[in-house]
Amino acid sequence: GNSVTQMEGPVTLSEEAFLTINCTYTATGYPSLFWYVQYPGEGLQLLLKATKADDKGSNKGFEATYRKETTSFHLEKGSVQVSDSAVYFCALVHGGATNKLIFGTGTLLAVQP
Amino acid sequence: DVKVTQSSRYLVKRTGEKVFLECVQDMDHENMFWYRQDPGLGLRLIYFSYDVKMKEKGDIPEGYSVSREKKERFSLILESASTNQTSMYLCASSYAGQGVYGELFFGEGSRLTVL
Numbered sequence: 001g002n003s004v005t006q007m008e009g010p011v012t013l014s015e016e017a018f019l020t021i022n023c024t025y026t027a028t029g030y031p032s033l034f035w036y037v038q039y040p041g042e043g044l045q046l047l048l049k050a051t052k053a054d055d056k057g058s059n060k061g062f063e064a065t066y067r068k069e070t071t072s073f074h075l076e077k078g079s080v081q082v083s084d085s086a087v088y089f090c091a092l093v094h095g096g097a098t099n100k101l102i103f104g105t106g107t108l109l110a111v112q113p
Numbered sequence: 114d115v116k117v118t119q120s121s122r123y124l125v126k127r128t129g130e131k132v133f134l135e136c137v138q139d140m141d142h143e144n145m146f147w148y149r150q151d152p153g154l155g156l157r158l159i160y161f162s163y164d165v166k167m168k169e170k171g172d173i174p175e176g177y178s179v180s181r182e183k184k185e186r187f188s189l190i191l192e193s194a195s196t197n198q199t200s201m202y203l204c205a206s207s208y209a210g211q212g213v214y215g216e217l218f219f220g221e222g223s224r225l226t227v228l
Contacts, residue, residue, distance in 0.1 A: 036217075043117070043203060043219030044156075089155065100146075100171075101217060105155035 002027040006090050006104035013080055013111050021075040021107045023064075023090035031092040033057075033066050033073040034101070038087040047075075047088070080111045116140075119204050119220040126227050132191040134223050136204030143209035145187035146217065147171075147179065150201040162187055163209065194227045201225075
């Protein structure tokens with residue numbers, strides 16, 4: 001079946017460091033891929049998405065590229081801030097109006113000043 | 114500002130009690146979802162609904178039921194709470210239209226503790 005695998009956290013970085021959070025997926029066909037972020041005490045919110053191979057999603061300085069050849073969608077940011085501290089979830093959906101997302105287990109990012 | 118509102122942020126219940134978790138969205142979305150979030154397991158889908166009075170089982174429906182009598186409201190029911198249902202419960206909604214697949218809007222969550 002369809003699944004998403006994320007790197008385990010926590011990931012602890014100093015401010016202005018480079019961030020990579022790995023995400024790989026297993027799915028038939030051509031899923032759409034997403035990163036969601038959960039700030040402390042809040043619900044999840046969509047960070048970025050990519051709907052076809054080689055698409056790059058970007059938002060708030062974060063980027064991720066849909067790589068079909070490696071079935072990956074790694075999240076990157078060139079210079080993290082303390083305010084980026086959150087849990088990041090990779091997810092996929094196989095289209096269809098019901099939007100039934102499959103989530104990874106989440107990766108906690110802690111950025112220290 | 115669009116909003117998904119969950120009725121309780123924190124609840125403490127006893128084993129065997131009936132528990133209602135309420136969720137209301139103001140975006141006129143067709144789809145609504147209940148997930149539970151547990152450390153190391155991520156989000157797991159309990160039930161979802163794509164229309165009023167319609168519901169479908171997710172990945173872990175056992176021990177839960179749902180109700181959707183109005184488009185804006187989706188309730189999760191634990192008929193007889195057990196300690197293994199201690200968790201964070203997240204409600205979400207989404208539009209069913211083309212081109213917006215995967216964009217879910219989440220509430221802040223309800224943390225349930227069953228003693």
